Amino acid sequence: MGEEANTITHNTIYIDGQPVTFEAGQTIMDAAFSAGVYIPHLCHRPGLTPHGSCKLCVVDIGSRGVSFHNSDRRVQTKFSVDIDGRSVSACTTPAVAGQQISNNTPALNEVRKTITQMLFIEGNHICPSCEKSGDCTLQAMAYHLGMLDGHFPQFFPRREVDASHPTVMLDRDRCILCELCVRASREVDGKNVFAIAGRGITAHLIVNSSSGKLVDSDLETNDMAAHICPVGAILIKEHGYEVPIGRRTFDLHQVGEIGLEKVILANGHGKYATPDDETRHARFPVPNPLPQAGEGANESLREFHVNVRHTDE
Amino acid sequence: MSSLNRTVTAEQINAVIADAYSQSNHLLHILYALQQQFLHISHEAVCKIASHLGLPISQVESVVEFYSFFYGTPRGSYNILLSNCTSCGYKAGGENLLHMLCHHLRVVAGKTRADGLVSVDETSCIGMCDHGAAMLVNGTPIPRLDAGKIMRIADLVETETPLANWPAEWFRIDDNIRNSSLLLKNDFAAGDGMRAMLARNIDGTLAEITQSELRGRGGAGFSTGMKWKFCREAQGAAHYVVCNADEGEPGTFKDRILLHSHADAVFEGMTVCAFVIGAEQGFLYLRGEYRYLLPQLQAVLAHRRELGLLGSSILGQPGFNFDIEIVVGAGAYICGEESALIESLEGKRGVPRNRPPFPVTHGYLGQPTVVNNVETFAAAAHIALRGSTWFRAVGTEKSAGSKILSVSGDCAAPGIYEYPFGVSIQQVLDDCGAKDVQAVQVGGPSGTLINPVKFNRKLGFEDLPTGGSFMVFGQGRDLLAIIVNFAHFFAHESCGFCTPCRVGTTLLKNGLDKIASGHGTPYDLDEMKRTGALVKRRSHCGLGQTAANPILDGLQRFPQIFEQRLAHRNFEPNFNLDEALEEARLITLRDDAEAHLEQEL
Amino acid sequence: MSKIRIATTSLAGCFGCHMSFLDMDERLVALLEHVELNRSPLTDIKHCGPCDIGLVEGGLCNTDNVHVLREFRDNCKILIAVGACAINGGVPAMRNHFTLRECLEEAFLNGVGVENPQIPNDVELPLLLDKVRPLHELVHVDYYLPGCPPSADEFLSVLGDLLEGREPALPKKLLHYD
Ligand SMILES: Cc1cc2nc3c(=O)[nH]c(=O)nc-3n(C[C@H](O)[C@H](O)[C@H](O)COP(=O)(O)O)c2cc1C
Ligand code: SF4
Numbered sequence A: 001m002g003e004e005a006n007t008i009t010h011n012t013i014y015i016d017g018q019p020v021t022f023e024a025g026q027t028i029m030d031a032a033f034s035a036g037v038y039i040p041h042l043c044h045r046p047g048l049t050p051h052g053s054c055k056l057c058v059v060d061i062g063s064r065g066v067s068f069h070n071s072d073r074r075v076q077t078k079f080s081v082d083i084d085g086r087s088v089s090a091c092t093t094p095a096v097a098g099q100q101i102s103n104n105t106p107a108l109n110e111v112r113k114t115i116t117q118m119l120f121i122e123g124n125h126i127c128p129s130c131e132k133s134g135d136c137t138l139q140a141m142a143y144h145l146g147m148l149d150g151h152f153p154q155f156f157p158r159r160e161v162d163a164s165h166p167t168v169m170l171d172r173d174r175c176i177l178c179e180l181c182v183r184a185s186r187e188v189d190g191k192n193v194f195a196i197a198g199r200g201i202t203a204h205l206i207v208n209s210s211s212g213k214l215v216d217s218d219l220e221t222n223d224m225a226a227h228i229c230p231v232g233a234i235l236i237k238e239h240g241y242e243v244p245i246g247r248r249t250f251d252l253h254q255v256g257e258i259g260l261e262k263v264i265l266a267n268g269h270g271k272y273a274t275p276d277d278e279t280r281h282a283r284f285p286v287p288n289p290l291p292q293a294g295e296g297a298n299e300s301l302r303e304f305h306v307n308v309r310h311t312d313e
Numbered sequence B: 001m002s003s004l005n006r007t008v009t010a011e012q013i014n015a016v017i018a019d020a021y022s023q024s025n026h027l028l029h030i031l032y033a034l035q036q037q038f039l040h041i042s043h044e045a046v047c048k049i050a051s052h053l054g055l056p057i058s059q060v061e062s063v064v065e066f067y068s069f070f071y072g073t074p075r076g077s078y079n080i081l082l083s084n085c086t087s088c089g090y091k092a093g094g095e096n097l098l099h100m101l102c103h104h105l106r107v108v109a110g111k112t113r114a115d116g117l118v119s120v121d122e123t124s125c126i127g128m129c130d131h132g133a134a135m136l137v138n139g140t141p142i143p144r145l146d147a148g149k150i151m152r153i154a155d156l157v158e159t160e161t162p163l164a165n166w167p168a169e170w171f172r173i174d175d176n177i178r179n180s181s182l183l184l185k186n187d188f189a190a191g192d193g194m195r196a197m198l199a200r201n202i203d204g205t206l207a208e209i210t211q212s213e214l215r216g217r218g219g220a221g222f223s224t225g226m227k228w229k230f231c232r233e234a235q236g237a238a239h240y241v242v243c244n245a246d247e248g249e250p251g252t253f254k255d256r257i258l259l260h261s262h263a264d265a266v267f268e269g270m271t272v273c274a275f276v277i278g279a280e281q282g283f284l285y286l287r288g289e290y291r292y293l294l295p296q297l298q299a300v301l302a303h304r305r306e307l308g309l310l311g312s313s314i315l316g317q318p319g320f321n322f323d324i325e326i327v328v329g330a331g332a333y334i335c336g337e338e339s340a341l342i343e344s345l346e347g348k349r350g351v352p353r354n355r356p357p358f359p360v361t362h363g364y365l366g367q368p369t370v371v372n373n374v375e376t377f378a379a380a381a382h383i384a385l386r387g388s389t390w391f392r393a394v395g396t397e398k399s400a401g402s403k404i405l406s407v408s409g410d411c412a413a414p415g416i417y418e419y420p421f422g423v424s425i426q427q428v429l430d431d432c433g434a435k436d437v438q439a440v441q442v443g444g445p446s447g448t449l450i451n452p453v454k455f456n457r458k459l460g461f462e463d464l465p466t467g468g469s470f471m472v473f474g475q476g477r478d479l480l481a482i483i484v485n486f487a488h489f490f491a492h493e494s495c496g497f498c499t500p501c502r503v504g505t506t507l508l509k510n511g512l513d514k515i516a517s518g519h520g521t522p523y524d525l526d527e528m529k530r531t532g533a534l535v536k537r538r539s540h541c542g543l544g545q546t547a548a549n550p551i552l553d554g555l556q557r558f559p560q561i562f563e564q565r566l567a568h569r570n571f572e573p574n575f576n577l578d579e580a581l582e583e584a585r586l587i588t589l590r591d592d593a594e595a596h597l598e599q600e601l
Numbered sequence C: 001m002s003k004i005r006i007a008t009t010s011l012a013g014c015f016g017c018h019m020s021f022l023d024m025d026e027r028l029v030a031l032l033e034h035v036e037l038n039r040s041p042l043t044d045i046k047h048c049g050p051c052d053i054g055l056v057e058g059g060l061c062n063t064d065n066v067h068v069l070r071e072f073r074d075n076c077k078i079l080i081a082v083g084a085c086a087i088n089g090g091v092p093a094m095r096n097h098f099t100l101r102e103c104l105e106e107a108f109l110n111g112v113g114v115e116n117p118q119i120p121n122d123v124e125l126p127l128l129l130d131k132v133r134p135l136h137e138l139v140h141v142d143y144y145l146p147g148c149p150p151s152a153d154e155f156l157s158v159l160g161d162l163l164e165g166r167e168p169a170l171p172k173k174l175l176h177y178d
């Protein structure tokens, strides 16, 4: 490690200890992306202006110039980075030479899971009745982070559904306010179809038209804004069930795969990947045999029960 | 006077827009004019403004919905907003004045009365904390409220008495200066600072500001000399000076006094800055709650133009051109955050930007911009006049000069106290006549909650930095209610941009309400700690990063106020069971035993 | 050696989770060597006795759901919320989009084909809550088994873990919400 320390170039950052090179002007997310390192993200899409709102990409940055010379001490330093480092969003923070970045740590993934739970409970995410299920990045993120439940009380907000447009559906119940559609419309489609209005927990997506309805906006089916939504808030009508559950994007892919954005957008345009048998099985796995409960299983259950209670109090 | 059922024609809307536009093309100002005229901003009006200003309809709509003082549905001809601050709020005197007023006027808080005459609601702190309970009537503050005055106000409303005929004395607002140091003690004649500045020239003036070790008075405490230097060095088509007079932190009102009685020093500080960084345009971003100061501030600006202190070739210096425009906000605490303020100046929702880049390089319209607090500019003007040595002679090693405190709450003499930095909390408490103090909130809800064993702590950047809010809570106060109040404040003021703060501040608010109502368990306390820590660490801007402070401080320093309220069981439902049946009871007309549920068993 | 006692119930759910439980097919036989069923639609025992594990499908939509869930919590050492409805309200919670009055009027007064329109108000009927809510808003829930419904493998995974005395850890490949 000592040798590497001396060769710290002007363009290297360290993500979980792994050196990653970057080019001037790149963010931590850009650099990680080029290097094939996954940093969870929901409101970021390469090519659009970084936004920094969802906070799934939070990472901890330790101070620069931490000791590289003693590998034992480096481990220690890494530990303290987790506890004390500055928290930033990777998608908006410039990469700076020498940055020590914690990314894929249990503590940060726990934080991300909690943030994901916040996104679930502030809206109305009823996956069983959602066309996007299986193609939804929020849902895939929740799987990735091992989320079993929403944890917090549900807000059950009443939000408006806009079915006025002939080909595009807007169900605000599922909107996570990531503004990908806002930016895609502005920066790629050259329009201004969407915006966020209001503030705080009442912030919501609005449509730029005299009636406030999608049908009176200049949104067209082929606009990127109509396809970019990571959740089931903006959907193309009459195509929702072309690909059956079990063969959808995240039945075939993990959210952490690099370059997935292209697949997702391609899927959004109706060009669906064909599943190979191996990945399809991911969704319908060969059943495990029942664990053989040996003698005393009931005792261990009770022991476990005691533990559960104990940690709860 | 009635506002409902009054049809507004397109011509009327267009006329108001055109008239407002001729005075200022700022979106907030045009919206204000419409709100005044039609008591709300209809979707039709939104579309018309959009086409008039060449903006997307959605941008105008999003702004209308962002700011508290704009409404999509008609308010009453008398729109009354009572402050809900813990110092100037409607509960400050012990009685609930909001309920009282609603009762007298037969109106539901938040809803306009059916005849359109009146609407009553609450609003975040309006900066009258040294004046007791206070309200805004159609934007004009009336402080020193009590039960008697509330009755009389109800009468005046019912008799539709124009505001101009209400007792003039009611509108009197005092400076209440109790203790003066550098800025409040020394006279400042318009132009003196600038003449001294010209004698020193640009480099000399910047050096003087830098050597004074002046640090920002808005809270963060960044070196003012450094900020000006960075901005001066930044490349751009134009440079801008912005004075942050948003003063939204509950319990802060010192900028109100500076703007009311020392506006020349403030504007002169802005002009000195303009000289240093090469700006030709400045803005004073005035919080909507201080709109009543607008006429006199405009008069000061006009006077300064007459004196040749603003305009072109200022003080006869060819090429020294600078003027100041006042932009008035519309009820949004987040617009005090400098990048959100800039967004607001640009006619957008006040959402904090990503940083870097910082305003000194990419501020207003993407150009290099200095944003400083009102007090910072006033101090800069004095430094330009009297020099850095004069300034540094007061204060401590790391905190040069003096700090103006806004003292409110349970004390004999609330008001303005200017001290050299380094003054102890106990000293301030002694001076303002506070006895039997339970706690002090330094720096407002976003600051620090201090318990008596720490009253020897000192105000200054090395120990307790503060934007100036100093709220005293006596032993008689329900401290948990204060913390609940602050949690509501942050949930109401969150801009909604980032997930941790948007959702987290509401979770904290709901959790605290549960605890305060006696339904919290140890589990709920743990949840507050865990959620609070996440909101604090992972939020996008200073609002979210400080929103959990009162709760976390409270849990650490006053654990008993939470524990006393806990229900002694492992778990309590998250909703009121019997209330959840109310709608069904009404629909089915049932009231039998089975039509009710116990909250706990 | 006494068997592990399990109770199951369906609140505001569709019995889909119970059907999925039965999808274990022949593996049920192996499971039943280790467990016995207490109150359950599968046994027709009406009230829950002391149990080791309670599996609750469905969310809370009425007073009866509240009483049953409380009975389960009081009697089960480990309470598991089973399925989307128990965890976040699921499909029944789509009625939360409307007021209760709107729902009842649509169902009993204005809906297509309604005869003798009137909103039922018999005292024998459990009264509806204003909203459908997940279980963890009423009682402490020890573990969650997502899915609509959770697959038989998920049931086996969590029960297997518990029988072995392990903290349940659902393999990620079994995790799904639909
Ligand atoms: C939520 C929030 C509200 C703020 N409100 C104000 C304010 O009302 N006035 C102010 O001067 N600074 C406020 N600030 C601080 C400003 O962002 C900024 O730091 C300050 O205006 C810089 O001026 P200074 O260096 O003179 O202190 C606020 C910051 C945050 C995060
Ligand atoms: S948008 Fe995604 S998370 Fe939300 S209901 Fe649809 S599939 Fe589920």
Ligand code: SF4
Pocket: A174, A175, A176, A177, A178, A179, A180, A181, A182, A194, A205, A228, A229, A230, A231, A233, A234
């Ligand atoms: S509609 Fe979709 S893309 Fe647009 S803000 Fe909402 S979640 Fe993001």
Ligand code: SF4
Pocket: B334, B351, B352, B493, B494, B495, B496, B497, B498, B499, B501, B502, B539, B540, B541, B542, B543, B544, B545
């Ligand atoms: S922390 Fe709060 S106020 Fe700041 S950007 Fe996030 S949501 Fe907005």
Ligand code: FES
Pocket: A040, A041, A042, A043, A044, A051, A052, A053, A054, A055, A056, A057, A058, A089, A090, A091, A092
């Ligand atoms: S991906 Fe960075 S904040 Fe959303």
Ligand code: FES
Pocket: C012, C013, C014, C015, C016, C017, C018, C057, C058, C082, C083, C084, C085, C086, C090, C091, C147, C148, C149, C150
């Ligand atoms: S009842 Fe099983 S998922 Fe809804």
